[in-house]
Amino acid sequence: MSYTSILVHLDTSTHANARLELAAQLAHRFHAKLTGVFSAYVPDSHTLFIMAGTASYYAEHARQRQEQRDELKRLFHAELARLEVDGQWISAEGYPNEAMPPYSRLADLVVAGQTDLNDPESFVAEQFVENLIMAAGRPVLLMPSSGSFADCGKHVLIAWDGSREATRALHDAMPFLSNATNVTLLTINADRDEPAGHRIPGADIALTLARHGVKVEVREVNADRYAPVGEVLLSQAADRGCDLVVMGAYAHTRLRELVMGGATRTLLRSMTVPVLFSH
Known part of the structure; x- marks a missing residue:
């Protein structure tokens, strides 16, 4: 692909x-x-x-x-x-x-x-x-509005929460993933209280990627309950030397993100590497 x-x-x-x-x-x-x-x-x-x-x-x-x-x-x-x-x-x-x-x-x-x-x-x-x-x-x-990124996509960070938007982003980014040297799939607070079956485990979607020939490292991070998810993503991307973030955009309504904040708004405002958004 x-x-x-x-x-x-x-x-x-x-x-x-x-x-x-x-x-x-x-x-x-x-x-x-x-x-x-x-x-x-x-x-x-x-x-x-x-x-x-x-x-x-x-x-x-x-x-x-x-x-x-x-x-x-x-x-x-x-x-x-x-x-x-x-x-x-x-x-x-x-x-x-x-x-x-x-x-x-x-x-x-x-x-x-x-x-x-x-x-x-x-x-x-x-x-x-x-x-x-x-x-x-x-x-x-x-x-991003500053920096040079013509060679981006060597180490990709996938923000994974099992949502429709995250699923679409992952598949939309397949050409990058197939050519990347490293791919990290990150889940944040995977053990939070949710209805059974609500969140697809990172290991399961990693297996789907493996069928496409993409080798994935699955990483789970437990952040403070009130820590902005977008800031955790940016911190993890910097710590791991990622040069591209892949994520679903506006899994919540834009009104909710406008009032309450959200990962999409955080990355739109504060991104440090290119971000592939899918909605």
Whole structure:
């Protein structure tokens, strides 16, 4: 099993080049076609024109966005030629939260970037990354806003809780798992009080992976009852030298995670290595 098509989201942020490099390297590794989709923040022209003196701002913003888009397009095609990867460039029109999901559903893997609060250009749309993960219908590999990760996937950490989302993430990540040097399957508080049969043991799903030729180390961690699961995951990933985390996204409702917090929100905010999310 492999990825035959990879899509990378590109915008005007300072991290777009690094994201393109990661996606191109993955396309080369998996012999996949790479599609670059440019979708960036666009001011609401109707609102701006109502405000006196803003028409020139809108025109200038459009000019700069076009220049940045054209430069990225040149870089995109240069990367394809350098790595001998087949691909295509798409300039997506319209509101990014609506424009990106239809393109994403055509790919085996989507590469996107973590929102960088220190870079205003990384704002594409309200909760863009969260909406992409929820709406794409495909696994989303999210790249942290700092660091270089073009060679990620040598040591993979799977966050396993037996949920539908975790199961889907595990199978969506199979091309990475099949090529990894080390795979660690982590369960947290596996002995917590739950209805019988609610949680699938890590050893059982490891056997399923073994049938695919993936050798897995199963590790169980008992954390404090009130310890945020996301922080435990990040700590374990750092301690074990993992360079990719695989996890299900929003096993709880987004409203619950917004109010109560959750592993998905923690990793979206504080990830230190790329994370492959599936919902």
